[in-house]
Amino acid sequence: MRWVDAIIVLIYMAAMVLLGLWFARRQTSTEAYFVAKRSIPAWAMGVSLYATLITSITFIAYPGNAYAGNWAELIPGFMVVVVLVLVGFFIIPFYREVVGMSAYEYFGKRFGKGVRAYSSFAFAIGHFFKMGSVYYLLGLGIASMTGWDTYAVIVGVGIVTVLYTYLGGLEAVIWADVIQGFIKLIGVLICLGYLLFLPPGGPSATLRLAWESGKISLGNFDWSLANKSSLVLGLYGFFWYLQKYTADQTLVQRYLVAKNDRDALKGVALGAILCIPVWALFLLIGSLLWSFYKLTGETLPARISKADQVFPYFLSTHIPVGMAGLFMASLLAAAMSMLSSDLNCLAVVGVEDYYRMLKPDSSDRQRLRVGKLIVAFCGALAVLIAIILAKNAGAALGLYFIVSSIVAGGLFGLFGLAFLSTRVNRKSAWVGIVASLLFTTYGVVTKEQKALNLGPFNFPWHPIMIGVLAHVVLAAVGYAASFFFSEPALAPDLTIWGWLRKRRATSEHLIAETKPEVPPASSKVSSS
Numbered sequence: 437m438r439w440v441d442a443i444i445v446l447i448y449m450a451a452m453v454l455l456g457l458w459f460a461r462r463q464t465s466t467e468a469y470f471v472a473k474r475s476i477p478a479w480a481m482g483v484s485l486y487a488t489l490i491t492s493i494t495f496i497a498y499p500g501n502a503y504a505g506n507w508a509e510l511i512p513g514f515m516v517v518v519v520l521v522l523v524g525f526f527i528i529p530f531y532r533e534v535v536g537m538s539a540y541e542y543f544g545k546r547f548g549k550g551v552r553a554y555s556s557f558a559f560a561i562g563h564f565f566k567m568g569s570v571y572y573l574l575g576l577g578i579a580s581m582t583g584w585d586t587y588a589v590i591v592g593v594g595i596v597t598v599l600y601t602y603l604g605g606l607e608a609v610i611w612a613d614v615i616q617g618f619i620k621l622i623g624v625l626i627c628l629g630y631l632l633f634l635p636p637g638g639p640s641a642t643l644r645l646a647w648e649s650g651k652i653s654l655g656n657f658d659w660s661l662a663n664k665s666s667l668v669l670g671l672y673g674f675f676w677y678l679q680k681y682t683a684d685q686t687l688v689q690r691y692l693v694a695k696n697d698r699d700a701l702k703g704v705a706l707g708a709i710l711c712i713p714v715w716a717l718f719l720l721i722g723s724l725l726w727s728f729y730k731l732t733g734e735t736l737p738a739r740i741s742k743a744d745q746v747f748p749y750f751l752s753t754h755i756p757v758g759m760a761g762l763f764m765a766s767l768l769a770a771a772m773s774m775l776s777s778d779l780n781c782l783a784v785v786g787v788e789d790y791y792r793m794l795k796p797d798s799s800d801r802q803r804l805r806v807g808k809l810i811v812a813f814c815g816a817l818a819v820l821i822a823i824i825l826a827k828n829a830g831a832a833l834g835l836y837f838i839v840s841s842i843v844a845g846g847l848f849g850l851f852g853l854a855f856l857s858t859r860v861n862r863k864s865a866w867v868g869i870v871a872s873l874l875f876t877t878y879g880v881v882t883k884e885q886k887a888l889n890l891g892p893f894n895f896p897w898h899p900i901m902i903g904v905l906a907h908v909v910l911a912a913v914g915y916a917a918s919f920f921f922s923e924p925a926l927a928p929d930l931t932i933w934g935w936l937r938k939r940r941a942t943s944e945h946l947i948a949e950t951k952p953e954v955p956p957a958s959s960k961v962s963s964s
Contacts, residue, residue, distance in 0.1 A: 623766025868914025
């Protein structure tokens with residue numbers, strides 16, 4: 437890697453450490469460390485959400501999908517707006533009123549400590565192993581572009597990410613996300629500029645060829661459930677974002693950092709609005725890559741056998757000195773924004789859902805110390821997993837996908853039971869959880885991994901429908917099971933129905949208090 441590019445990357449890394457040091461002096465309580473004293477402005481929270489959702493995987497996967505096909509991958513992204521309209525006015529104020537720091541505190545209030553522990557574990561296992569795979573893929577990508585040692589990249593990025601997250605808490609994470617969000621956009625615009633102006637004929641020829649060839653389209657609408665159709669992508673996006681906005685600590689924690697309900701809603705809406713055009717820009721990069729190689733006549737080397745490899749190859753061969761360093765910084769920013777958010781969320785889950793339940797008499801200072809230790813431990817362990825993946829050429833990724841697909845499925849279904857039903861109790865919730873685990877295990881081993889062949893009884897639809905149906909199975913079976921258990925439900929007032937009644941009663945009380953008293957008619961007559 438050229439020294440100018442290396443300096444740009446090092447400046448970025450140093451800035452992240454300095455940011456952590458700047459906010460370190462303010463991390464004197466768990467309220468500050470985990471929810472930034474609930475003082476983050478709406479715009480910063482929104483940019484942080486956008487930065488967290490646009491990961492380094494997005495940098496590679498979206499251009500690769502558009503290069504090989506079209507913009508069908510944008511269909512799930514549109515669902516974020518639909519979900520936001522459905523849940524934004526209810527879920528955000530509800531969570532801000534019901535929980536302290538962990539989303540899974542709510543599951544515990546409705547279904548007991550066991551369900552709380554399970555749901556927080558399901559979240560943690562998926563995100564923890566995702567961190568290891570992101571470190572691995574980032575190290576592999578940067579090493580292939582620069583010649584740097586893969587292990588050195590993994591360890592270096594891991595140290596910097598853990599350091600500023602450990603020191604500065606969620607406040608440093610969010611403001612780092614703001615910086616990283618802008619850096620990501622710079623990287624995207626740099627690549628678009630070169631892809632538009634390098635080929636003969638310039639932007640008009642490049643865009644026209646991509647448009648006429650169907651590379652800038654959402655594809656043909658297909659209602660089949662057996663392939664990656666528009667219907668399947670739409671259902672996947674709808675349920676994916678329902679789970680993200682209702683049962684994912686990463687997003688729920690963002691609700692809690694805002695100053696009030698209105699700011700929380702504005703921030704979440706801003707994050708969703710920012711994501712869609714940026715996803716579209718990444719897909720446009722993939723379409724323009726296809727046009728670039730068609731117009732220039734350049735041939736890809738034999739080692740480039742997958743669509744996901746084309747964009748990194750283009751970067752390593754066509755982005756000049758300085759610009760490559762800026763793009764490298766944006767790629768690091770994409771990874772580190774997600775990784776730092778996950779580290780802080782795992783610390784919240786560890787402290788609030790486990791340590792605090794095991795030691796209810798612990799002081800806030802003790803919980804803060806444990807939270808910081810969890811950040812350091814999880815960060816180090818994720819780096820170790822990435823190194824193991826690198827040594828085994830990613831062979832363990834299959835195991836990660838199996839475990840996370842089975843365990844992390846169905847959390848929105850569990851939230852739906854808690855939020856919508858007053859009759860579902862602890863036992864019926866567990867019946868739904870077990871049914872979801874059995875169903876996802878069946879789907880993964882017969883369809884996704886093909887480890888078990890049941891012939892005509894294999895899962896019949898596209899693999900991403902396994903996750904969609906896991907929510908439905910958990911909710912349907914759990915609700916049906918509630919008719920067989922006489923045990924009363926815990927805290928039935930903590931459903932949407934009880935919450936709406938409470939808010940209505942509060943509003944009526946406030947109106948009654950502010951309504952001016954009217955003198956009796958008799959006093960009016962006598963005074964006249």
